[in-house]
Amino acid sequence: MIKRLPILALAYLCLISTVSAQDLRGRVLDENNAPVPGAYIIHQDSEHHAHTNPSGYFVLPGVAVGQTIQVTHVGFESQTIEITDLSREITVRLKETSIQLDEVVFSQDINPVQTLSRVDLKLNPVNNSQVILRKVPGLFIGQHAGGGKAEQIFLRGFDIDHGTDINITVDGMPVNMVSHAHGQGYSDLHFVIPETIERIDFDKGPYNADKGNFATAGYVNFQTKRAIDKSSVTVEGGSFNTTRTVGLFNLINETKNHAYVAAEYLSSDGPFESSQNFNRINLMGKYGLTLDDGSDISLIASYFTSQWDASGQIPVRAVQSGQITNFGALDDTEGGTTSRMNLALNHSKMINDKLYIRNNVFYNTYDFELFSNFTFFLEDSVNGDQIRQREDRKLFGAESAVTYSDYFSGGDYALTVGVGLRSDFSNDNELAGTKNRDSVRFVTQRGDITEGNYYAYANFDLNLNRLRINPGVRVDYFRYLYQDELTPEYDPNSLTAAVVSPKLNFIYTASDQVQVFLKTGIGFHSNDTRLVLERPNNEQILPQAFGADIGGNFKLAPRLLFNAALWYLRLEQEFVYVGDAGIVEPSGRTARRGVDVGIRWQAIDWLYFDSDFTYSYARSIDDPEGENLIPLAPRITTTAGLSVEKNGFAAALRARYLQDRPANEDNSVVAEGYTILDLNANYKFNAFTVGFLIENLLDSDWKETQFDTESRIRLADGSLEAEPVSEIHFTPGTPFNFRGFVRFTF
The missing domain is CATH 2.60.40.1120 (Carboxypeptidase-like, regulatory domain)
Known part of the structure; x- marks a missing residue:
């Protein structure tokens, strides 16, 4: 015993x-x-x-x-x-x-893409709202209107224009503007102060049930900081009379109570002979509160306004003849103004161990006015072809999603069900012909657009040992309404349409070092209300995209991460830029396939290397061989960088490469590629940080945006060209550009 x-x-x-x-x-x-x-x-x-x-x-x-x-x-x-x-x-x-890549492990519970996004953002912080989209591997941007216009976006063999095939949000608020005066899906991110960004959530392809309109090539969601521990003021200055001042001010930072405000002012003349006269003001405030019942509430308010002049897209022949330089202009009265006000309320709560709910509601006001001249004197040999595109918009939306899951406690399943709505009211949406910005020659379109999107989705995750199965489905219903103000009577035209988007993804985590996946899904992008109502019998009101990805994430060594994917995407309808009208039109079916490769390597504790390579093959399905290329679709893109972070010193040398690509359907006109190097460095001591940023380190001569456009120009002697000419029109890329900054933290 x-x-x-x-x-x-x-x-x-x-x-x-x-x-x-x-x-x-x-x-x-x-x-x-x-x-x-x-x-x-x-x-x-x-x-x-x-x-x-x-x-x-x-x-x-x-x-x-x-x-x-x-x-x-x-x-x-x-x-x-x-x-x-x-x-x-x-x-x-x-x-x-500091980031340690040997700590990264692959798990069916955690998306490694988001982990790598955090690594990239920490090693290469963003301090320019025009380049925050470059944090998405394989995504390229181009600016072609004086710095104030939304960037042109390229991703996975798409010339997305300003956002037609990528879904972009900030704190749950949509950035894409449906039925926009300048183009469908227009996405202006300049209202975001880069220093307030905390996380970037992204994925490529139409594989996420909670992402709807425009999520064909992919989606990007920017999450701003919930709180800051210290206040800071940054002053920048540099080439082309560029000045920038940013302030982040901590008001409250307690365990259950947070508040801060941020402000940005930016002005620049730009590298052009005719000053851009660009300036932008950003104001933002965010308040967060955690209640005793576990509810998290955040309230966001922001205001943005910008105005600029532009030298426009210039024809190659005008430069080659010596009539103007790369940074000259044939019409320097282009430019515009825009502003946006945002209010958003986000709420989330753990109701019990398995039930989690989140809600968000937002209201935005937005105005836009853009003057462009793509064709010079092609249509009007006396007054010129300047056009004005403008609108005054109000946008309201809300979404609620409930997740029932035992993932939070290490379980095997999760079911999320969400419902939401978005309502756009775009008043005086106009396309008009103007001269010198003030004389209206004619009005092509003017009317009031009301567009509603109501949706529901369900997403299920099931973990079977090492295999994660993720089916999902989304249903979107649209209501279009347009009142043409150019007609004498009040007779609004309306139409409704719906689309179902199923998804099915498989992720197998073989070990902490190996994870493979197969993703499949259907997405869509909506068409402009005016196009839809002009063609009510057209089946392509909500053209769908059918996609598949197969690939994996691999930890080849303790500090070497590698990811690769083969992908395919077919669209029922493509959008094509029409230079002579400055608009975007739908065309026929297209198919794309390609490969994405990414590498993240920590050579030693303080030295990092990253690189992303993409190859895309894009073709129109309905056109004959040899005449079926998709204009401006990128073929090969590559980015790479070396980053150093040690003892308060940080620096990065980054390169980006875009290969030559077709500018028209038969490749008889080519948009030239480029390779650009950028360098930045900073040193932090006590409360001060000093640093610099150099764009285009090698002072390369490059064309940032290019279009094959037919135009007729006035020559140096004042006469008009005898006949129109179709060729590359371009906006030159920024030459060597130095900016220094000082930041004080308190």
């Missing part, structure tokens, strides 16, 4: 431990009291684990007092915590540290 006492005592202790084991509830925050989603919580006395949801909450089962947990996340110092009380929720604060 005495010999059996130790065994009985051990059994008793195990019984007590089992009985006293409970669910441990907690939340993981960073030093700014902002949630850390995707943090890994490991129970060191068992095999149980959990990870945090988007609000930083987790539930870890089977924990007893006296046991320990470990909390980890890439870019933060790991913490080991002994549990002393299970009666209340614990709060874990992680301290930010």
Whole structure:
């Protein structure tokens, strides 16, 4: 009996431990009291684990007092915590540290793309709102209207124009403008202050049920900081009389109460002979509150206004003849003004261990006026062909999504169901002919557009050991209404349409170092209300995109990450830029296929290398061979960079390459490619940070945007060309450009 006492005592202790084991509830925050989603919580006395949801909450089962947990996340110092009380929720604060790629592991619970996005953003912070989209691997942009117009976007064999085939949001608010005066899906991100960006969420292809209109080539969501721990003021100055001032001011930073405001002013003459007279003002405020019931609430308010002049897209022949230089102009009265006001309220709550709800509602006002002259004197040999595109818009939307899941406690399934709406009211949406911005020669279009999008989606995740199966479906319903103000009577035209978009994805995590996937899905982009109502019997009101990706993520060495994907995407309808009218028109079916490759390598603790390569083959399906190329579709793009971060010093040398590409359907006109190097560096000491940014380090002569356009110009002697000419019209890329800055943090 005495010999059996130790065994009985051990059994008793195990019984007590089992009985006293409970669910441990907690939340993981960073030093700014902002949630850390995707943090890994490991129970060191068992095999149980959990990870945090988007609000930083987790539930870890089977924990007893006296046991320990470990909390980890890439870019933060790991913490080991002994549990002393299970009666209340614990709060874990992680301290930010340098990125260590050997800490990255692949899991079916965590998207490695988002982890790599965090790595890229930390190593190469964005300080220019015109380049924040470049944080998406394989995405290229081009500016061709004085710095104030939305950028032209290229991704996966698409010339997306200003946003036709990519879904862009900020804090849940849509950036794409439907039935915009300048083009469908127009996306102006200049209202975002780069220093406020905390996370970038993105994916390529039409594979996400919660992403709707325009999510064909992919989507990008920018998340602004919930809170800041310190205030800062930054002053920049440099080439072309460029000045920029940014302030971030911490008002409140408590555990359950956060508030800050941010402001930006930017002005520049630009490299052109005729000054751009560009200026922009951004104001933003964000307030966050955590209630005792676990609800998270954030209120965002922002205002943006910008105005600029532009030298436009100039024909190659005018430069080659010596009539103008690369930075000259044939019509320097181009330019525009725009402004946007945003209000957004976001709410999320863990209702219980398995039920999580999030809601958001937003209201935006927006105005836009753009003057362009693409063809000079082609249509009007006396007054010229300047056009004005303008609108005054109000936008309202809301979305609610409920997730029922045991993922937060290390379980195997999650079901998310969401519903939402978006209503656009675009008044005085106009295309008119003008001269010198003030004389209206004619009005081609003017009317009021009302467009509503109502949607619902369901997304299911099921983990079967190492295999994750992710089916989803989305239903979108649209209502179009247009009142033509050029007709004498009030007789609005209307139409409705709906589209169903199923998805099915498979992700197999073979080990911490190997993960492979197969993604399939159908997405869509909507058409302009006016085009839809002009062609009510056209089946392509909501043209669909059919996509598939197969690839994987691989950890080839402790600090070497590699990802690759083969992809295919077929569209029922393409959009084509029409230079002589300055508009975008739909055309026929297209198909694209290609490969994406990415590398992230940490050579030593303070030296990082990253590179992304894309190859795309894009063709029109309905046109004959040899005449079926898609104008301006990129073929090969490559980006690469070396980053250094050590002892307060940080620097990066970055390169981007865009190969020659066809400018028309038979490749008889070619848009020239380019290679550009940029360099930035900064040093932080005490409360000060000093640094510089050099764009186009080698002072390359390059064409940032190019179009095959037919035009007729006035020659140097004042006479008009005898006949129109169709050739490349371009906006020159910025030459060597230096900017220095000083930041004071307090």
